[in-house]
Amino acid sequence: MAPKIISMRNLKFLLYEVFDIETLTQYPYYKAHNKKMFDLVLDAAQKIGTKLLYPVFEEMDRQVPRLENGAVKVHPQVATILQEFGEGGWISARFPEEFDGDQMPLLITSACWLIFCGANYSAAAFPALCAGAARLITSFGNQRLIDTYVAKMLSGQWQGTMALTEPQAGSSLTDITTTAVPADDGTYRVKGRKVFISAGDHDATENVIHLMLAKIEGAPVGIKGVSLFVVPKKRIAADDELVANDIVVSQIFHKLGYRGCPITELSMGEKDDCHGYLVGEPHRGIMYMFQMMNEERIGVGTAAAAIASAAYYAALAYTRERPQGRRLSEKDPAVPQIPIIEHADVKRMLLFQRSVVEGSFALLLQCALYEGLITVTKDETEKEKYRLLLDLLTPVAKTYPAEMGIQATSQAIQCFGGYGYCEDFPVEQLFRDMRIHAIHEGTTGIQGMDLLGRKLVMHEGRAGWLFIEELQGTIAAAGAYPELLSLAKRLDAAQQKLQDVTLHLFGLAGEKGPEVFLADATLFLELFGTVAIAWQWLLQSVKAQAALASGPSAAETNFYQGKLYTGRYFFSYELPKIEGLAIRLLETNPLTMGMETAFFND
């Protein structure tokens, strides 16, 4: 039997009690859905996780993809996974009905992907990439591209990829050198090299559809010269046959984790016969990508939080069963040992993990709620408000789970002691699988600059003020519960500190320019993320406190008490970390910039 990797009770608490998903289903776009169906969807997702994905969690890590004769072989289960995700409608769940999708709210699909990624992140990546790549085509591609590719990708027959990175251009996409030369037939001939392309080739699919950035010959230098193309592994020839499209897999990367999914290096156009099909207009590739980036980044945060959840429940189960030591007040060595969960320090490690997991889940679903509201709201001011909040919180919802997830999975190992370091338990793999998330889809450093240098600055800083308003709303709601007053006061002080730091940094920007302004953007992101998660914990605490007042069952009381304790844990142990960050951020000396490269010589 698969072990517990996620709390369904918690998912439902967030979906129904905290974010009240049913407000969305009142709108025409989501009218086909209701709570009862959502419950069925979640149960079905749980079954997929348990029966399809988890059973090969370890095997896919150990039997890594191989490159043989230019073709990539993956675990045989991948074919089944793609097929079942396609047939079950999991890939197309969020797509509009016109693409045979279910028009499901992101709130629900996010919850499902939390289940899938927690069960087996490497496996879940294959269908997730199909959905992401297809969405680029449906959003920006012409009807012909849509007709040719989308149905096959949503059915899991054809693998989709995002082909952005090149050996010399990772964070700096401006500097890609893959070229696209217009051909007589209106298509393009693509030439170049891409690296780190997830699922870039494999034998569990009959075709791979790359959504690829390239520069059209003669395009403007820099970011304004990058275009987006569909570049299939096999193109459709005149006779409707699939023929090889001159893409060579030059290597696959062996990695720390995320090992079940082949990360490839691709070489296009070695025979000058790699056909590419322009998506949308020339030179707008980066803009298209940026418009999709929110969802991709929230997807990364989702995967990270899911992995942390799997590690937390593994640690929880172990600490309940493992006897070791006695109470400190117990001096008699003849008394039996107690389960280690009874030790305060082990409880602290569990509370830390739970606070990261459930805090991250909440922030991710908060973002999903904003996305739903953007979709349904007719009021343009409202729509703009949610758009700004979603844009603002995206780097946070990506980074907090990714960075804190490293620490959370590390603490899961610690709960196991020496056993956690061994391959007999899943936590060492989860620790390895986790580490990619602070890197891909924009490193933590990039997210920090995005938050401070773009999201908080644009529209005269409106997004920041909207965020403060959201916090104030929750603080006010907490005011109804005497038990939450001290937490509300702490969050209020924290948001004030966040404002002080932000205004101080804006001042630096004016005085000293962008380099000094953004030198510590990563620290700022950490501070912002901690405040955002504290907000989500206060929000959950309000709902838990309200539920407790209605006299729930013993099991439910335990659940709500657990919520309240974890929230208190966060305010006592995690939120205070902003004090140290603020001390540095309020200094004015650009210390790291003063450190000359030569000072690193010895």
Add this chain to the structure above:
Amino acid sequence: MAPKIISMRNLKFLLYEVFDIETLTQYPYYKAHNKKMFDLVLDAAQKIGTKLLYPVFEEMDRQVPRLENGAVKVHPQVATILQEFGEGGWISARFPEEFDGDQMPLLITSACWLIFCGANYSAAAFPALCAGAARLITSFGNQRLIDTYVAKMLSGQWQGTMALTEPQAGSSLTDITTTAVPADDGTYRVKGRKVFISAGDHDATENVIHLMLAKIEGAPVGIKGVSLFVVPKKRIAADDELVANDIVVSQIFHKLGYRGCPITELSMGEKDDCHGYLVGEPHRGIMYMFQMMNEERIGVGTAAAAIASAAYYAALAYTRERPQGRRLSEKDPAVPQIPIIEHADVKRMLLFQRSVVEGSFALLLQCALYEGLITVTKDETEKEKYRLLLDLLTPVAKTYPAEMGIQATSQAIQCFGGYGYCEDFPVEQLFRDMRIHAIHEGTTGIQGMDLLGRKLVMHEGRAGWLFIEELQGTIAAAGAYPELLSLAKRLDAAQQKLQDVTLHLFGLAGEKGPEVFLADATLFLELFGTVAIAWQWLLQSVKAQAALASGPSAAETNFYQGKLYTGRYFFSYELPKIEGLAIRLLETNPLTMGMETAFFND
């Protein structure tokens, strides 16, 4: 060529300029040594690291030990390593002349092991275990045990191990169940099971000598019933032949990292024919182990700091060479990309790693200096003072590098971006190798309780006051340099905060008992460790500032400036973390203890 894994300039700065090792060589015990010889020793160690250990760093990780027909096969280089460490006198370097040792100060041998462990931790573990096990015998064993085993272990012919842990007894050694029954010949028959025994069996040695904890039949229950034994894999029969001693390797553990060294499960006495030889007196095994624990734990801290150093220099080299992006003020995409070390956020990540590495090195060598002073000082009050300081700082010198090393190696991966996640670069392995150190030789939780519950409490808290005196001495010395006044002030405030927190916790102990007192001992250890490393950074800054005043060469100026910047980094970015920790530690609600186990149910 092996890459840089450590700064020899920094080692010499610490040994000669900061801790002035030559004060030790004035004493008779170390009179055979001088700076010139130390330089030769360090150079020789560097050669061993570069030519013997590093070349198999990756291979030993990939070609893991195998259990075949009951015997463990390790990488063939291990035999050469043990032989060269034996013949070169590296295993016996610190042993007294009576054991053919070199009577070298721990300061120098620690520096050498920093080099060895940075080059290849798995490989270095084999000879290190020989030394540790042999030292237990020379310290507590009778002449016969010494004559039989020590020379062979110090020459690298026979592997030594520490066989403490059992499946049901890791942190709680009180609960071991391995038994020793007295036999007619004055030896014992040992029966039981041990797990996680590093180098517990392998084919690169002709014998394995386990220093094993067991309970003599009829011994008192608990900690006072545990004895220490020598239990060889092969015992010496009457005809001086080596014969099998009834120990079976029942499994080897496959692990996250530290993969070159076989971690074994051993089963003793399945045929009732496993002979054990008592070390010292019955029932004093735990006490003997505790007396050796300081050195073992400092050894763990040393290994962790060394691994962090290797990762830091890998990241440093990469960031100097990898072009990516442009200055934020540079808007022209036609301008070539700059090496990423030029970005402030990358410099911050490098400074973080360097501050952890060099701060840890300093604290470890500070401990080694205390050890040297204990060895040479005739004045009993002085000796007691250094003993208390060493005891106090041991859990800190073990834990700070082990815990912060996880973050430092993680940041090294981050500096590489996606490449850091791949096996083509060493940082992913270093990240994996690092993770064991917060677990073995006493987990971080155990170290926290040791620091707060034992070291700070014993002798009416004298160790703590001595520590504060040491800090005050450094703060006073910094007073001579106007450039350091603000750092000195910050350290003074930090040590005051540490005192406040400590006294607050002592108060809790009196009011509410040991459970509440020690509930957050891990946080306290983190706070204490951060203050201790800040102290070491101020100490180094004083020496660097003094050296700069003497008008050194350009290269030396760069080195000292690098020191000063890294020190400032620590005071601005790391030391402020104690504010958040103190907020929690000064609260009085035992939050984690209130979290009932049932609250974790859902």
